Amino acid sequence: MKTITVKISNQGIRYGSGTIPWTDTNLPAGSFRFREREEVFWELAMTAYDKASGRLVVRVLDYEAEPEGFKAERKMNSPVRQLWLAPLEEAPLKAQLAYYQAGPLARLLATPIASATSRGPAAAAPKAEDWEVPSSTRSVSFSVPLLELTFVNGGVKGSVQLPGLTDPADFSIPNDHVVAEFNTIKPFFVKALKRKTISVTAEVLFTNDEPELRSARSPQIDRIDDNMLEVFRARGVRQLLTPDRITTVDKSLFTPEDVFESLDDNELGKAILPQDGLDLLNEILRHKKVRNARQLEFLAGRLHRQDRKLRFVLSPKFGFVFVAEGQEGRHFILELLDSNATYVWSLPLEWRTLDEQFRAVEKEIAAVASIGRGQYRRTLHFEHEFWFVIHESADSALVGGFPRWKNRLLEGLG
Secondary structure, three states: OEEEEEEEOOOEEEOOOOEEEHHHEOOOOOOEEEOOOOOEEEEEEEEEEEOOOOEEEEEEEEOOOOHHHOOOOOOOOOOOOEEEEOOEOHHHHHHHEEEEOHHHHHOOEOOOOOOOOOOOOOOOOOOHHHOOOOOEEEEEEEEEEHHHOEEEOOEEEEEEOOOOOOOOEEEEEEOOOOOHHHHHHHHHHHHHHOOOEEEEEEEEEEEOOEEEEEEEEOHHHHOOOHHHHHHHHHHHHHHHOOOOOOOOOOOOOEOHHHHHHOOOOOOHHHHHOOOOHHHHHHHHHHHOOOOOHHHHHHHHHHHOOOOOOOEEEOOOOOEEEEEEEOOOEEEEEEEEOOOOEEEEEEEEOOOOOHHHHHHHHHHHHHHHHHHOHHHHHHOOOOOOEEEEEEOOOOOOOOOOHHHHHHHHHHHHHO
16 A cells, blocks of 8 residues: 655645645645644645546555655656545544535535534444445456466456556456366466466445456457367376376375375366365266276176275276175276276175275285286285176177176175
8 A cells, every 4th residue: 555645734735846725635725724834734635546537545654744755856656636535533633624514515524423402412424334425436457377376166356456456356257167276286277278467357336435347358368268178187187097196105095095196286187176076076976087987887886885985096007996895795897997807805794894805805905916917816815705707898899798797796795
């Protein structure tokens, strides 16, 4: 906020080398007079400037400013044809006046002013928040670096320094496709839009000495739509499925939280992909052609316990561990992307806790990744039941393969 010390006289407000007469202010000229025996200096806060009308809007910060702050040779950077003052404080103003007319001055005071001759109670003056300044509106256009914007739910926000305004003005541009998580991936929008700045049109409204940017729009922000986000999601899926995506020692099973916490904040996948395990599986199947997609959809939609978090495996390939329960056993089902078989570890329901069962299965999955699926089947040492179902023509147009796989799986699950 910029401030200036001015000298007050009965001729007007002197800001330096020039004087603005009271007739060019919103104070009722001729309805008051300042004492002439002592000099008066005010410190003003400059809150807005309308270049079209040459009107400067100010607020008095100090009615007894130090004379040293007044610069007699100061010149205004822009022409000031009108000076508009916010509601004035009654007590310090009255102390500086030789006389005043209560009626004309009352509506410009922040507190009620009493008539010097009235014997009854003075009528209450309007409150400061009810004090009205004629509003004016003008259209503006400007550019803002996209990286300086803040992405929030439902749009973007920013701030711009406009000619004629003493302080930066805030603005917001609506877009229902935008969420706060996009704030970390702004460089991807720069690449997608092929430009570093956005162009903005808005209306500047001056009301009660405060400028406000309204109706801000940007053609670049409007381009952020489902089509652009679909491209981002597809790219996020490819990044997520990159081999060696996560390097974690002594860990073979990952929760959705594990997967996303391993991603850098500025990676597409972390901001654009759903973080629920089943939703993420559906997103992967939408953007990647997977040979055993029908098996994955069946396991996720028909067998997996909805109250259990879906687990992920990254080795030997990216895949999922589903949990199904029968009358006597709990089944941990491993289905890798583009695999040729479904692996199942079946444990008694009453055997230890669920967490311990997960750890036991995790050791077996680590062995599969270490020695290979074929060698694991030949040298099996799992203390409970392990079995698998081969995918017959999983990627074939023939309908026989999937039903046979499903029937064998359901038979094994009991």
